[in-house]
Amino acid sequence: MNLVPGPYGEGAETLLHGEFGAYPSKGSRYALSLTQTALHIQRLVPKPETDQRTVVPLAEVVGCHTLRSRAPADRAAYFSVYAYPLKKKKVGSGRGRQRAARTFQVDGADDYEKNQVVAEKWAAAVKCLVLGIPVSSETDIAPSLLPRPRRLLLLLNPFGGRGLALQWCQTHVLPMITEADVSFNLIQT
16 A cells, blocks of 8 residues: 555554554564554564655545465464555546555464454454544454444346446446445346
8 A cells, every 4th residue: 555654643542553564475564553543554674764654544444354364374364454545547637546455464473363353453443443433542442343234235237338237346346345344235137
């Protein structure tokens, strides 16, 4: 995610702070801090030349998921943050939203279950802030704070227009809906 570099906001209460690896693992380590309005990411290893942080505003985040490695011996858990920041278009003079996903490796404990608890806590905190659920540094953040997942009914006419509606839906619409933790029923008319 190459979003907005900058320092921490003055007076911002830090809800969570931790050190995580990057995925795919290239030896990079990051310090993450979550505030009420943004996720602050600072690269730790190799040592950065400047004290620049990447700031991901939560207004641009649509979701956060926990993941598990396919390798059964992997003790690390993972969480991904999905954002759609405004970026300058390559062609033309306008701005548009482009997908930016960042996956972090939680590997602070010796077993998967402890790492998974940390990953779920971060994912729940990000989801609560995105949904507008009030949390503070004193709140015991857990997935139980989250409301039931939202539901959506999609009606799709696969023969309308140039006949590419199903393809467009599968490649563009459904990934965004899935990242936002919205369950859906897709009905083709």
